[in-house]
Amino acid sequence: MALRTIFFLKVCKKEKAVFKDVKDKVWVFDVEWVPDPVTGKSLYGLAEDTPDEDVIQEMWKKGGATDENPMPYLKTVLCRVVSISVVTRTVSNGETKLHLLSLPRDSKDPAQVAEAHIVETFLSAIGTRKPQVVGYNSHAADLKILIQRGLANGIQVADFCRRPNKPWEGxxxxxxxxxxxxxxxxxxxxxxxxxxxxxxxxxxxxIPGKITGDGQQVAPLWLDGELDKIIAYNEFDSLTTYLLWLRLAYFGGFFTSEQYAHEQELLQELLKTESEKPERAHLRDYLAEWERLRAERS
Known part of the structure; x- marks a missing residue:
């Protein structure tokens, strides 16, 4: 048996088939980022007055851009966080409540748009409220970039970083x-x-996937100052990740068929309520696509 195969089997034995439980607080999150022009100028010795678009093009070039792939995936440490969206599920006194939260809350406020504020606010909230966090490729990407960019911005999130002496102690x-x-x-x-x-x-x-394009649109939108569209895209991804988590929780037996149906109804009601807000009218598109897909499978 090949050494690589043996290693893979050993790794698989250590991984759980599914999570052990569903906590009373669950935060399903997604992060959006773009190449960071400040980092690019420093790393590649570019002049301070180099336009952001030119800096990012150089970063992609150094990252292996080709005609077929002009915007290659860059190391997350070279990128800046521009948006975080999270679906929160809280169970208290037998009642389940859902919320859809995004950072920055006000895309027109420079203080809220600042990367340090976004990263510190989110990680500090996790450290204080102690939810079960859920992501997709979050160990390798989303959570890693938050830690990397937290270091880059010199923030402190002690409660998030606190670790127990033994795994079962906290x-x-x-x-x-x-x-x-x-x-x-x-x-x-x-x-x-x-x-x-x-x-x-x-x-x-x-489950609804990429409704309004893919991740390669994020950097061009950021360069055009279209942060609201990035946040909308981010919210779609967090909702999609939440629905996948919900399906997996049902698969693992954490919800009965009736409970699973009820959980989906809760999200449907959340989307209906939130989509009535002018700044979240885009959620109508997500709800319509989800309802279409559900009708196809009914």
């Missing part, structure tokens, strides 16, 4: 395999090319 967001930090791709994914993208995974599940 919450640990840094331990791989921790039930307080669930990465869905490590449950549904495989090895190498067998790893499904979020869009691929949810499409086969009848």
């Amino acid at each position: 919450i640990d967001y840094f331990a791989r395999g921790s039930d307080w930090n669930v990465d869905l791709i490590e449950i549904v994914g495989g090895w190498g090319k067998s790893n499904p993208s979020l869009n691929e995974m949810v499409t086969v599940c009848g």
Whole structure:
């Protein structure tokens, strides 16, 4: 048996088939980022007055851009966080409540748009409220960029970073395999090319995927000052990740069929309520697509 195969089997034995439980507080999140012009200027010795677009083009070039792939995936440490969206599920006194929250809350406020504010606000909230966090490829990407860019911005999030002496003595967001930090791709994914993208995974599940384009639109939108559109795209991804988590929780037996249907109704009601707000009218498109897909499978 090849050494690589042996290593893979050993890794798989350590991973759980699914998370052990569903906590009373669950935060399903998604992060959007773009190449950071400030980092690009410093790393590649570009003049301070170099336009952001030119800096980003140079970063893509250094990152291996080709005619077929002009915007290659860059190391997350070279990028800046521009938006975080999270679906929160809280159970209290037998009642379940959902909320859709996004940072920055006000895309026109420079203080809220600042990367340090976005990262510190989110990680500090996790450290204070101690939810079970859920993402898709979050161990390798979303959570890592938050830590990397937190360091780059010189912030402090002591409560988030606090770790127990032993795994069973408290919450640990840094331990791989921790039930307080669930990465869905490590449950549904495989090895190498067998790893499904979020869009691929949810499409086969009848869950809305990429409705308004893909991640390669984020940097151009940011350069054009269209942060609201990035936040809308970010919210779609967090909702999609939440629905995938919900499906997996049902798959694992944490919800009965009736409870699973009720959980979906709660999200449907949230979308209806939130989409009535002018700044969240885009959620009508998500709701319509979800209802269309559900009707096809009924």
